[in-house]
Amino acid sequence: MNIILLGPPGAGKGTQARTLVEERGLVQLSTGDMLRAAKSSGTEMGNLVADVMARGDLVTDEIVIGLIEERLNSDEGGNGFIFDGFPRTLAQADALGELLAKHGKTLDDVVEMRVNDDALVARVTGRSTCADCGEVYHDETRPVPADGKCIKCGGTTFTRRADDNEESMRNRLLTYYRETSPLIGYYYANEKLRSIDGLGPIDEVKARVDGALS
Numbered sequence: 001m002n003i004i005l006l007g008p009p010g011a012g013k014g015t016q017a018r019t020l021v022e023e024r025g026l027v028q029l030s031t032g033d034m035l036r037a038a039k040s041s042g043t044e045m046g047n048l049v050a051d052v053m054a055r056g057d058l059v060t061d062e063i064v065i066g067l068i069e070e071r072l073n074s075d076e077g078g079n080g081f082i083f084d085g086f087p088r089t090l091a092q093a094d095a096l097g098e099l100l101a102k103h104g105k106t107l108d109d110v111v112e113m114r115v116n117d118d119a120l121v122a123r124v125t126g127r128s129t130c131a132d133c134g135e136v137y138h139d140e141t142r143p144v145p146a147d148g149k150c151i152k153c154g155g156t157t158f159t160r161r162a163d164d165n166e167e168s169m170r171n172r173l174l175t176y177y178r179e180t181s182p183l184i185g186y187y188y189a190n191e192k193l194r195s196i197d198g199l200g201p202i203d204e205v206k207a208r209v210d211g212a213l214s
Protein backbone atom coordinates (compact mmCIF):
# COMPACT_ATOMS: atom_id res chain seq x y z
CA MET A 1 0.00 0.00 0.00
CA ASN A 2 1.12 3.56 -0.67
CA ILE A 3 -0.03 6.27 1.68
CA ILE A 4 0.52 9.95 2.35
CA LEU A 5 0.65 11.37 5.87
CA LEU A 6 -0.56 14.93 5.44
CA GLY A 7 -0.52 17.57 8.14
CA PRO A 8 1.20 20.67 9.47
CA PRO A 9 4.68 20.59 11.01
CA GLY A 10 4.51 18.79 14.35
CA ALA A 11 1.29 16.92 13.59
CA GLY A 12 3.00 13.60 14.36
CA LYS A 13 3.62 12.36 10.80
CA GLY A 14 7.15 11.12 11.46
CA THR A 15 6.16 9.48 14.76
CA GLN A 16 3.31 7.54 13.16
CA ALA A 17 5.33 6.74 10.03
CA ARG A 18 7.98 4.96 12.10
CA THR A 19 5.38 2.64 13.61
CA LEU A 20 3.93 1.89 10.17
CA VAL A 21 7.42 1.03 8.95
CA GLU A 22 7.91 -1.44 11.83
CA GLU A 23 4.47 -3.01 11.66
CA ARG A 24 3.73 -3.08 7.96
CA GLY A 25 7.15 -3.12 6.35
CA LEU A 26 6.49 0.09 4.47
CA VAL A 27 9.32 2.41 3.41
CA GLN A 28 9.18 5.94 4.84
CA LEU A 29 10.05 8.69 2.38
CA SER A 30 10.50 11.94 4.29
CA THR A 31 11.68 14.78 2.09
CA GLY A 32 12.56 16.75 5.26
CA ASP A 33 14.91 13.95 6.39
CA MET A 34 16.42 13.71 2.90
CA LEU A 35 17.02 17.47 2.77
CA ARG A 36 18.58 17.49 6.28
CA ALA A 37 20.84 14.60 5.26
CA ALA A 38 21.97 16.60 2.19
CA LYS A 39 22.58 19.60 4.43
CA SER A 40 24.60 17.60 7.00
CA SER A 41 26.78 16.03 4.33
CA GLY A 42 27.37 19.46 2.81
CA THR A 43 26.34 18.65 -0.76
CA GLU A 44 25.81 21.54 -3.18
CA MET A 45 22.06 21.01 -2.99
CA GLY A 46 22.25 20.81 0.81
CA ASN A 47 24.00 24.17 1.01
CA LEU A 48 21.45 25.66 -1.37
CA VAL A 49 18.44 24.66 0.75
CA ALA A 50 19.85 25.33 4.25
CA ASP A 51 18.71 28.98 4.54
CA VAL A 52 15.31 28.26 3.00
CA MET A 53 14.71 25.48 5.52
CA ALA A 54 15.92 27.54 8.48
CA ARG A 55 13.38 30.25 7.58
CA GLY A 56 10.60 27.72 7.24
CA ASP A 57 9.98 28.37 3.55
CA LEU A 58 9.56 25.60 0.98
CA VAL A 59 12.43 24.45 -1.19
CA THR A 60 11.65 24.26 -4.89
CA ASP A 61 9.30 21.64 -6.28
CA GLU A 62 12.04 20.58 -8.70
CA ILE A 63 14.41 19.59 -5.89
CA VAL A 64 11.96 17.58 -3.79
CA ILE A 65 10.32 15.90 -6.79
CA GLY A 66 13.83 14.87 -7.91
CA LEU A 67 14.53 13.34 -4.47
CA ILE A 68 11.29 11.35 -4.53
CA GLU A 69 11.80 10.26 -8.12
CA GLU A 70 15.25 8.85 -7.26
CA ARG A 71 13.81 6.76 -4.45
CA LEU A 72 10.88 5.49 -6.53
CA ASN A 73 13.32 4.48 -9.26
CA SER A 74 15.50 2.61 -6.76
CA ASP A 75 13.12 -0.33 -6.53
CA GLU A 76 12.63 -0.26 -2.74
CA GLY A 77 9.24 -0.35 -1.12
CA GLY A 78 7.96 -3.81 -2.00
CA ASN A 79 5.19 -3.42 0.56
CA GLY A 80 4.71 0.22 -0.33
CA PHE A 81 5.72 3.73 0.62
CA ILE A 82 4.71 6.22 3.27
CA PHE A 83 5.11 9.75 1.97
CA ASP A 84 5.85 11.99 4.96
CA GLY A 85 6.08 15.74 4.36
CA PHE A 86 5.59 15.25 0.62
CA PRO A 87 3.70 16.42 -1.38
CA ARG A 88 3.46 19.96 -0.03
CA THR A 89 2.20 21.81 -3.14
CA LEU A 90 -0.33 21.02 -5.86
CA ALA A 91 2.53 20.70 -8.37
CA GLN A 92 4.16 18.09 -6.12
CA ALA A 93 0.86 16.22 -5.80
CA ASP A 94 0.48 16.11 -9.58
CA ALA A 95 4.08 14.96 -9.97
CA LEU A 96 3.60 12.20 -7.39
CA GLY A 97 0.52 10.93 -9.21
CA GLU A 98 2.49 10.76 -12.46
CA LEU A 99 5.50 9.06 -10.85
CA LEU A 100 3.33 6.42 -9.16
CA ALA A 101 1.48 5.75 -12.41
CA LYS A 102 4.78 5.41 -14.25
CA HIS A 103 5.80 2.67 -11.79
CA GLY A 104 2.43 0.93 -11.96
CA LYS A 105 1.62 1.95 -8.38
CA THR A 106 -1.48 3.55 -6.93
CA LEU A 107 -2.10 5.80 -3.99
CA ASP A 108 -4.33 4.12 -1.40
CA ASP A 109 -4.98 6.64 1.35
CA VAL A 110 -4.13 10.18 2.32
CA VAL A 111 -4.34 10.47 6.11
CA GLU A 112 -4.76 14.07 7.21
CA MET A 113 -3.67 14.59 10.83
CA ARG A 114 -5.45 17.55 12.43
CA VAL A 115 -3.80 19.38 15.34
CA ASN A 116 -4.39 22.96 16.48
CA ASP A 117 -1.63 25.58 16.18
CA ASP A 118 -0.89 26.00 19.90
CA ALA A 119 -0.32 22.26 20.28
CA LEU A 120 1.84 22.24 17.13
CA VAL A 121 4.11 24.99 18.47
CA ALA A 122 4.43 23.15 21.81
CA ARG A 123 5.26 19.94 19.97
CA VAL A 124 8.03 21.23 17.72
CA THR A 125 9.68 23.43 20.36
CA GLY A 126 10.02 20.32 22.58
CA ARG A 127 11.13 17.95 19.82
CA SER A 128 14.45 16.09 19.75
CA THR A 129 15.65 13.19 17.63
CA CYS A 130 18.08 10.32 18.21
CA ALA A 131 21.10 11.07 16.02
CA ASP A 132 21.71 7.36 15.42
CA CYS A 133 18.29 5.93 14.53
CA GLY A 134 16.00 8.95 14.11
CA GLU A 135 13.61 8.01 16.95
CA VAL A 136 11.52 11.10 17.78
CA TYR A 137 11.19 12.40 21.36
CA HIS A 138 9.47 15.27 23.11
CA ASP A 139 10.66 16.98 26.31
CA GLU A 140 7.27 16.57 28.00
CA THR A 141 5.13 14.04 26.15
CA ARG A 142 7.81 11.52 25.16
CA PRO A 143 11.01 12.25 27.07
CA VAL A 144 14.33 10.55 26.50
CA PRO A 145 14.67 7.84 29.24
CA ALA A 146 16.38 8.92 32.48
CA ASP A 147 19.47 6.84 31.63
CA GLY A 148 19.94 9.05 28.56
CA LYS A 149 19.72 6.12 26.13
CA CYS A 150 17.45 5.90 23.10
CA ILE A 151 14.73 3.27 23.68
CA LYS A 152 15.17 1.95 20.15
CA CYS A 153 18.93 1.83 19.62
CA GLY A 154 20.63 2.82 22.89
CA GLY A 155 22.18 5.87 21.23
CA THR A 156 23.11 8.74 23.52
CA THR A 157 23.14 11.74 21.15
CA PHE A 158 19.95 13.69 20.57
CA THR A 159 19.67 16.58 18.14
CA ARG A 160 17.32 19.51 17.85
CA ARG A 161 16.43 20.96 14.49
CA ALA A 162 17.53 24.49 13.67
CA ASP A 163 13.99 25.30 12.44
CA ASP A 164 12.21 24.04 15.59
CA ASN A 165 12.07 27.51 17.16
CA GLU A 166 8.90 29.53 17.56
CA GLU A 167 9.69 32.14 14.88
CA SER A 168 10.49 29.64 12.15
CA MET A 169 7.54 27.52 13.25
CA ARG A 170 5.08 30.42 12.85
CA ASN A 171 6.32 30.85 9.28
CA ARG A 172 6.11 27.09 8.61
CA LEU A 173 2.48 27.16 9.75
CA LEU A 174 1.67 30.07 7.41
CA THR A 175 3.41 28.21 4.60
CA TYR A 176 1.38 25.09 5.40
CA TYR A 177 -1.96 26.90 5.28
CA ARG A 178 -1.03 28.84 2.12
CA GLU A 179 0.74 26.18 0.04
CA THR A 180 -0.12 22.75 1.43
CA SER A 181 -3.66 22.88 2.82
CA PRO A 182 -5.16 23.04 -0.73
CA LEU A 183 -4.07 19.39 -0.99
CA ILE A 184 -6.84 18.54 1.49
CA GLY A 185 -9.43 19.55 -1.12
CA TYR A 186 -7.43 17.94 -3.92
CA TYR A 187 -7.39 14.52 -2.24
CA TYR A 188 -10.96 14.88 -1.01
CA ALA A 189 -12.00 15.29 -4.64
CA ASN A 190 -9.99 12.15 -5.49
CA GLU A 191 -11.77 10.26 -2.69
CA LYS A 192 -8.45 9.46 -1.03
CA LEU A 193 -8.75 11.73 1.99
CA ARG A 194 -9.16 10.30 5.52
CA SER A 195 -9.03 12.99 8.20
CA ILE A 196 -8.24 12.08 11.79
CA ASP A 197 -7.84 13.93 15.08
CA GLY A 198 -4.10 14.09 15.78
CA LEU A 199 -4.51 15.19 19.42
CA GLY A 200 -4.19 12.73 22.29
CA PRO A 201 -1.67 10.06 23.28
CA ILE A 202 0.54 8.66 20.52
CA ASP A 203 -1.00 5.16 20.74
CA GLU A 204 -4.53 6.56 20.49
CA VAL A 205 -3.55 8.51 17.39
CA LYS A 206 -1.97 5.33 16.04
CA ALA A 207 -5.28 3.49 16.45
CA ARG A 208 -6.99 6.25 14.47
CA VAL A 209 -4.37 6.02 11.71
CA ASP A 210 -4.87 2.23 11.51
CA GLY A 211 -8.62 2.75 11.36
CA ALA A 212 -8.23 5.24 8.51
CA LEU A 213 -6.20 2.93 6.26
CA SER A 214 -8.17 0.96 3.70
Ligand code: ADP
Binds near residue numbers: 088163
Ligand atom coordinates in the same frame (compact mmCIF):
# COMPACT_ATOMS: atom_id res chain seq x y z
P1 ADP B 1 8.04 18.99 9.67
O1 ADP B 1 8.48 17.67 10.24
O2 ADP B 1 8.18 20.11 10.65
O3 ADP B 1 6.72 18.94 8.97
P2 ADP B 1 9.89 18.56 7.49
O4 ADP B 1 10.98 17.79 8.15
O5 ADP B 1 8.92 17.77 6.69
O6 ADP B 1 9.13 19.41 8.58
O7 ADP B 1 10.48 19.69 6.58
C1 ADP B 1 11.44 20.59 7.05
C2 ADP B 1 11.69 21.65 5.97
O8 ADP B 1 12.20 21.02 4.79
C3 ADP B 1 10.47 22.41 5.51
O9 ADP B 1 10.17 23.52 6.34
C4 ADP B 1 10.88 22.83 4.10
O10 ADP B 1 11.79 23.93 4.14
C5 ADP B 1 11.66 21.62 3.62
N1 ADP B 1 10.80 20.62 2.94
C6 ADP B 1 10.55 19.35 3.37
N2 ADP B 1 9.73 18.72 2.52
C7 ADP B 1 9.44 19.61 1.53
C8 ADP B 1 8.63 19.55 0.36
N3 ADP B 1 7.92 18.45 0.03
N4 ADP B 1 8.58 20.67 -0.42
C9 ADP B 1 9.27 21.76 -0.12
N5 ADP B 1 10.04 21.89 0.96
C10 ADP B 1 10.13 20.82 1.80
Ligand code: ADP
Binds near residue numbers: 016126136142200205
Ligand atom coordinates in the same frame (compact mmCIF):
# COMPACT_ATOMS: atom_id res chain seq x y z
P1 ADP C 1 5.91 15.81 12.15
O1 ADP C 1 6.71 14.71 11.52
O2 ADP C 1 4.48 15.84 11.68
O3 ADP C 1 6.57 17.15 12.09
P2 ADP C 1 6.69 14.52 14.67
O4 ADP C 1 6.26 13.10 14.54
O5 ADP C 1 8.14 14.83 14.53
O6 ADP C 1 5.79 15.46 13.71
O7 ADP C 1 6.16 15.03 16.11
C1 ADP C 1 6.43 16.37 16.55
C2 ADP C 1 6.69 16.34 18.05
O8 ADP C 1 5.48 16.01 18.73
C3 ADP C 1 7.72 15.31 18.51
O9 ADP C 1 8.45 15.86 19.58
C4 ADP C 1 6.87 14.12 18.95
O10 ADP C 1 7.52 13.36 19.98
C5 ADP C 1 5.63 14.80 19.50
N1 ADP C 1 4.40 14.02 19.27
C6 ADP C 1 4.09 13.23 18.21
N2 ADP C 1 2.85 12.70 18.36
C7 ADP C 1 2.35 13.20 19.53
C8 ADP C 1 1.12 13.03 20.24
N3 ADP C 1 0.13 12.25 19.77
N4 ADP C 1 0.98 13.69 21.41
C9 ADP C 1 1.96 14.47 21.89
N5 ADP C 1 3.15 14.66 21.29
C10 ADP C 1 3.34 14.04 20.11
Ligand code: ADP
Binds near residue numbers: 032129134161
Ligand atom coordinates in the same frame (compact mmCIF):
# COMPACT_ATOMS: atom_id res chain seq x y z
P1 ADP D 1 24.13 23.07 11.86
O1 ADP D 1 24.03 24.21 12.81
O2 ADP D 1 25.38 22.25 11.99
O3 ADP D 1 23.77 23.41 10.42
P2 ADP D 1 21.49 22.47 12.51
O4 ADP D 1 21.29 22.78 13.98
O5 ADP D 1 21.09 23.43 11.48
O6 ADP D 1 23.00 22.03 12.30
O7 ADP D 1 20.71 21.13 12.15
C1 ADP D 1 20.13 20.30 13.12
C2 ADP D 1 20.74 18.91 13.09
O8 ADP D 1 19.70 17.96 13.12
C3 ADP D 1 21.53 18.60 11.85
O9 ADP D 1 22.89 18.56 12.19
C4 ADP D 1 21.10 17.23 11.41
O10 ADP D 1 22.18 16.32 11.41
C5 ADP D 1 20.13 16.77 12.48
N1 ADP D 1 19.02 16.01 11.90
C6 ADP D 1 19.04 15.26 10.78
N2 ADP D 1 17.90 14.67 10.55
C7 ADP D 1 17.10 15.04 11.55
C8 ADP D 1 15.76 14.75 11.88
N3 ADP D 1 15.00 13.96 11.15
N4 ADP D 1 15.25 15.35 12.96
C9 ADP D 1 15.98 16.13 13.71
N5 ADP D 1 17.26 16.41 13.47
C10 ADP D 1 17.81 15.89 12.40
